[in-house]
């Protein structure tokens with residue numbers, strides 16, 4: 001990319017001033033393409049901050065329309081947007097925030113059929129999903145395309161985050177969660193409740209991981225998971241290891257590649 005414009009040098013001045021970032025780092029961010037699957041609790045803060053940071057192309061995939069109970073935490077949308085597709089209302093807000101950013105929208109559910117085409121066009125994929133099934137689909141596609149996948153999940157007052165780069169010896173999502181809980185086993189967000197700061201915090205950890213991946217700086221959450229408990233106000237870190245018996249990335253795997 002050419003040198004930054006005068007306006008861009010102002011817009012991104014606080015990044016450019018940072019050690020290990022600079023104008024070169026900002027140009028990398030502006031040239032990058034990031035896909036966020038879901039613009040709900042996690043995806044809303046994720047796409048707002050990625051757009052603010054100047055990620056050049058942001059893909060957003062979500063099949064939902066906005067409902068009033070979403071707005072307590074899904075702050076990329078507005079009260080007047082209820083009933084509209086979330087990808088459209090998010091796109092409008094992101095363009096207002098930063099016209100440097102091209103927003104590509106996919107108003108569809110991510111499935112085993114469409115996931116490979118979707119993931120292929122992006123450098124990094126962010127997990128803003130609200131269900132394990134979509135995470136398995138994304139994990140498998142990112143594994144076969146060797147695209148980093150930044151995972152986040154939330155439940156009531158707790159959240160967790162980790163990053164999968166699929167480098168040799170590092171775990172994938174299926175290494176940690178070998179099989180999906182039976183349908184209906186976990187209560188939905190609507191049934192369980194969600195404390196609004198939790199997706200905000202976990203989303204910011206995901207944004208930080210994305211920026212480090214794009215810059216090639218810092219230590220990633222690979223092989224370790226951060227667990228946040230809002231009521232106890234604790235962050236814990238647990239080691240997560242590759243499972244040699246994983247049906248996706250283990251030694252005997254093969255059938256699980258699709």
Ligand SMILES: [Zn+2]
Nearest residue numbers: 172175246249
């Ligand atoms: Zn695995």
